[in-house]
Amino acid sequence: MSKVTLTIDGLDVEAEKETTILRAALDNDIYIPHLCYHPELSPSGICRLCMVNADGEVVMSCQTPVDQGMVVKTKDPEIDRLRRTSIEILVANHHASCRGCPGSGPCALQKIMAYIRIDRKRVRRLRLPEEDLPKDQSNPYFDYDPNHCVLCNICVQTCEKIQGALHVIGRGIRTQIAFYGNNADCQSCMECVARCPVGALTAKESRSTHG
Amino acid sequence: MSDEFGEAALKNILVFYEGKRSELIPILQEAQGINGWLPREVMQLIADFLHINEGEVHSVASFYNQFRLMPLGRKMVTVCRGTACHIRGAPQILVDIGQSLRLKEGETSPDLEYTLESVACIGCCALAPVVKVNHKIHGEMTRERAVTLFPKLSE
Ligand code: SF4
Ligand code: SF4
Ligand code: FES
Ligand code: FES
Numbered sequence: 001m002s003k004v005t006l007t008i009d010g011l012d013v014e015a016e017k018e019t020t021i022l023r024a025a026l027d028n029d030i031y032i033p034h035l036c037y038h039p040e041l042s043p044s045g046i047c048r049l050c051m052v053n054a055d056g057e058v059v060m061s062c063q064t065p066v067d068q069g070m071v072v073k074t075k076d077p078e079i080d081r082l083r084r085t086s087i088e089i090l091v092a093n094h095h096a097s098c099r100g101c102p103g104s105g106p107c108a109l110q111k112i113m114a115y116i117r118i119d120r121k122r123v124r125r126l127r128l129p130e131e132d133l134p135k136d137q138s139n140p141y142f143d144y145d146p147n148h149c150v151l152c153n154i155c156v157q158t159c160e161k162i163q164g165a166l167h168v169i170g171r172g173i174r175t176q177i178a179f180y181g182n183n184a185d186c187q188s189c190m191e192c193v194a195r196c197p198v199g200a201l202t203a204k205e206s207r208s209t210h211g
Numbered sequence: 212m213s214d215e216f217g218e219a220a221l222k223n224i225l226v227f228y229e230g231k232r233s234e235l236i237p238i239l240q241e242a243q244g245i246n247g248w249l250p251r252e253v254m255q256l257i258a259d260f261l262h263i264n265e266g267e268v269h270s271v272a273s274f275y276n277q278f279r280l281m282p283l284g285r286k287m288v289t290v291c292r293g294t295a296c297h298i299r300g301a302p303q304i305l306v307d308i309g310q311s312l313r314l315k316e317g318e319t320s321p322d323l324e325y326t327l328e329s330v331a332c333i334g335c336c337a338l339a340p341v342v343k344v345n346h347k348i349h350g351e352m353t354r355e356r357a358v359t360l361f362p363k364l365s366e
Contacts, residue, residue, distance in 0.1 A: 164264055164266070164267070165264075165266065166266070167266040167267060167269065167270040168270055169269060169270050169273040169274075170273050170274070171273070171274045171275075178266070178269070178270075179266065180265060180266040180269045180270075185264070
């Protein structure tokens with residue numbers, strides 16, 4: 001297998017040729033915010049949070065392969081400006097507080113908010129009227145809370161390979177994840193619950209599945 | 212079996228298709244013509260025909276504004292909230308009509324009499340603010356006239 005050398009934030013990093021920038025960075029303990037990336041799934045590029053500057057161009061690090069001699073910057077003013085807007089919109093529509101949230105702790109959104117240092121005032125200007133969307137408790141093994149969901153699509157992509165029981169429904173601010181009559185198809189493998197990066201899918205009886 | 216959802220009509224539509232996944236949207240468009248909306252039974256039959264699961268059909272149908280997953284009222288009340296109508300008071304008219312029909316935007320009354328909708332510009336801004344009931348346009352709407360529209364229309 002051939003290796004390439006690139007620099008990420010001034011650090012020389014060695015990586016397999018086909019690896020993505022995000023993978024190479026994470027393998028070397030360099031954090032790049034990401035929500036929709038999961039090591040077992042093909043990168044969907046939905047969340048737009050993993051953007052970096054690679055050789056002068058803004059790219060999604062989860063979808064861009066490394067290259068010999070590539071120079072990557074994970075932080076610069078332009079990246080910060082672009083990424084901040086994406087994350088602010090997400091946070092503004094995250095009608096949930098972390099207190100008591102089952103995802104709190106390993107939650108990817110919490111980590112990103114801390115990393116980017118979200119300015120609550122700026123976010124408030126984007127906030128929609130408070131709305132408590134009903135939970136979907138129709139699945140016998142786990143519950144879905146749309147108020148916590150960041151629509152990363154990881155659960156849908158995960159189940160696609162297993163049963164295809166989960167789907168995205170609706171559009172725009174009304175988008176949700178739904179089972180739509182496919183509960184009988186669910187294999188109760190709990191892979192979707194385990195992979196949800198926030199506290200939107202939780203096992204019934206609030207057994208913790210994060211690990 | 213009763214044919215409440217137009218299964219026979221759907222079969223007549225499906226004979227013109229090959230059963231390919233890419234045919235989903237045109238099939239949904241034609242199938243909606245049967246009842247004016249897409250009952251779950253119809254979506255299930257389409258899913259079977261295309262060998263995909265029902266959730267996928269629902270996922271696609273729920274994305275597009277043109278597809279309706281709920282029955283429509285006999286009277287479609289459409290309040291324009293395009294720019295011209297907005298400036299001339301559409302938001303308040305929408306609230307008033309909603310109150311007198313006891314419906315929120317997008318809802319249909321349980322007796323299937325009314326569906327309340329809003330739209331961004333009907334295309335006759337000179338008459339703003341505009342309310343459409345089925346195909347009839349009511350222009351230069353006022354709060355007072357808006358609420359009198361319905362008893363008269365439900366004759
Ligand atoms: S538990 Fe498994 S089968 Fe059921 S929805 Fe989740 S991933 Fe699909
Ligand atoms: S339920 Fe979780 S995994 Fe699924 S889309 Fe929402 S945040 Fe992502
Ligand atoms: S992690 Fe790359 S776009 Fe979401
Ligand atoms: S804005 Fe209402 S008709 Fe154009």
